[in-house]
Amino acid sequence: MGYAEKRGALWRARWHNPAGKLESMTGFSTKRAAEQYANDQEAAIRAGRYIDPKAGQITVTEWVNIWYPTLDLELTTLENYRFLLQACVLPFFGDRSLASITAEEIAAWEMDLVRVHSYSKRTARDARSTFGTTLAAAVPVRIPFNPAARKRATGKKAERRIAKVMEKRKAWATPLEALLVAERVAVLSGHQSDFVKVMFIAYTGARWSEAVGLDPSTLHGEVIDLDWKLYELNGYFYRGHPKDGSIRQLDVPPFLETLLARHLAEQKVTRCTCPAEAEEPYCAGGEYVFLGLKGGHARRSDFARRSFRPAADGWYAPRGGKAAQPAAPVLADVSIGWPGRVIAPPWPANTAAYPRGRGVSPLPPEAPIVNWLPIMRDLTPHGLRHSHETWMAEDRIPNVLRDERMGHIGDGGMRDHYTHVSDTMRDELKDCLQRRLERSLVERVELERHWSREYGIPPRSPVRLLDEMLEPLRGNVTQIERARSVRALQRATPRRSTPILLPKPDIAAKARGRSRAGNGL
Template sequence: MSGFQTKRAAEQYAGDQEAAIRANRYVDPRAGAITVQEWVNLWFPSLDLEPSTLSNYRYFIQSHILPAFGPRPLASLTYEEIAAWEKDLVQVHGYARRTAVDARATFATVLSDAVPGRIQINPAAKKKAKGRKGVRRIAQAAEKKKAWADPLAAFLYAERCAALTGRWVDFVKQIAFVYTGARWSELLALGPGSIKDGLLNLDTKLYELSGRFYTGHPKDGSIRVIDLPPFLVELLSTIEARRCTCSPREMGPGDPPWCEGGEYLFLGPDGGHPRRSTYGRRVVRPAADGWHPARGNKGAMPVLADVFNGWPGALVAPWPAAVKGQPYEAPRLAELSRGHKTLPSSTPIATWLPVARELTVHGLRHSHQTWMAEDRIADVLRDKRMGHTVEDDARIASLMRDHYTHVSEQMRAELIAALERRWVKSLVDRVDLEERWNAEGIPRRSSAPGVDDLLRPYRESRATKIGSPLAPKSGHRRQRKRPLPDWETASEQQVGDTGIEPVTSSV
């Protein structure tokens, strides 16, 4: 028996199959019998992607996809059961929604190459205009609200980073991020030969994978040379390249080009490469939010600073925040200063207010793009500087525009002038802030290494114009090490809109 009720039905089926073959849509029923496990074993070794991307794929495949669907034939998979699996990852297994979304996206990528050779459609791919509209709109709104900083907020953030670490290099690094738009991995890879004649060569990245670092080309092959404003050339010239602590190791089959030691500008205090997650937790989050993030059994705690040492203050040990409805015990300065000089009871301990809540290093890249848009920089120069491509659908309309538009010397000069103006304004605004705490007795100096050198000319200029005693003592030189505090007399009450907040102290 053929299985067809009539001759006409058989002929129609045969015609449909011939049409599918001519349209390259024909799928041999036997091809879909291969299991997900067998298909992954064929598909994964053929990939030629970034090691970090392969690592992510491997995690989602081994931890989520194969345990749920490994023995199943490809042809048996359905859209409905994969959608239910994604939902269960969150509601039943307790994973974050982002993890579930990424797991399904990886499954869709795995199955996409099986279409149309083994299956007719991809059951893991989400259908367009389906799902909860509210969820999509919330995600879009969250993306639009990604934190970015204006020039003054960027300066204050960088100053706090240096105050937290006690290192001038951290101030320069954050300023370089926001005034170049470079990615974290690109700036981490800068060496002694990366800057020449006012140009920054971004041809390498240094990326972390499984606790080690490998070198490669920037994301999407976006190798580029960008102009630096003069002030940034001068700042970068103060940073001496050092040799990292990476050592040669035996390379395994398929290993990426691991860092085996080299000279870099932005290394950690011990000579190692900064780890993005650790740096974000210890430096970026406190500097931007004014809070140390929660970790382990310890909840989030406000950043406490001794403003006897100037602004933003010398950091002291964190103290738990007040909890509504529970008695609050004020910080005990003698206990907070263990291992350091004992703080007198009159020390004005303040908490940091946010300067750019939820700002990230990637948010500095958003800031740079936003500044260029505000300054009406040509799109073609903005795209080149950011390392963007026009391959995605959202930007395809600009392909011909950029093809016929070239970056001119005038465009480059206008961009450099605009960035220089923003830098000068941030310094002027930073000096203007000092007027707000003048009456409160906070010394007019920065507790971040080297920042006073930058502010001195603007303090002197302001003092000359309005006759106020703003100029610091002469002979100051940039300090590379964290300065020791001077225990001067200062009042305990701080001005509320200067980025600090008073905390009642007792011994």
């Protein structure tokens, strides 16, 4: 039984811990309070809920240095934890003991990260989540509960509702929009391999890391073994298995099989330039399906900034820092066909004259120059993964095959346990994807006819692979297919607010002093 001892003007509680060692806690103003505390500790020992009061006196920094080395996670996850702990958590709580931290302090700290220290809400939320994960590992040995745990259904209900609505509004593309974005990406980068890469992501639902890490040895005609990914970390790439161990086989529709075969046959560089002395798991050189012209791996941020975002949005995003640049629309010379030849450097918005300077070529004096309008604002490569899942849902593909293809763990319970993917399901999926591609090509031909008839733009694509796919359809589209494609174009959904058929540009305007108002395609 616990008891109390007089210690000067205060009282000390005494009790025996589970190992039989006499423990104490000082600072009680009355004998009764000290005895009550000691009895509570012994009751907790009998109930299996005992926590050594001294265990929680370890500082947050000391606990992080104990906990962090025990983690066995993805390198990128460990790097994110390290950054958030060093930048956001330890400067504020590093010297505090685990037992002294309260939930109210953490809530105020999360808000101050945004209001006082100018972090984004996303970073503040991630910092609290990381801190919560750190403290959860100390429960119940060192602290009785996790003060950083976020209670459910707390905070502004409006913000939670808005977050749910915005998640549902996440941009996804139709097959035609995916085709047009892929075409524009190839025009912007100057490499038709980027056209194949974007189409691969759109028609397989592969993650970005899985696309850039695609190994030629995993391509087996109608089937692809998606066994690897390539992640960026601290300027280098490391190789590993897909997220959550989701290695899987992908059924490839005929057109994509042909595109990949053509791409590999024409690719001049097949081995990356990563240093051979790199240690595991970093890439030490290997063969990959998608590489740059000099053998480098595509970086997600560079690909998005230089190619994907301008292709989807029709604008170059603004840049800060030493090489700051304002937002600018993408200009293109469409005399060679749609979407034309991109004019560089960009012409900043709200400026009357085209940039001049050393090494800057002037605008072609008589060329029909237009600025691109958006195809799908806020679309990302991951949005193409959402698109692929949506296409399969529209085509009534069985859930078990959809989950397998996307690398998800099914939640259908016994339904998934007793349902197996059959060859019939796989054939139907490939047929549906093939029909979607063919329908988008027909729609693309109809756009060509419109551009040629209304604007005089030649019926030609600067992307050679796509131009070869379109050529057989330019004169052999049946009236039924043409009617269907026209109806599909006319049913452009209002939610996208991105018209496909646009006003006629003033292509007769001269290069110098020409106004870009209304010159949109």
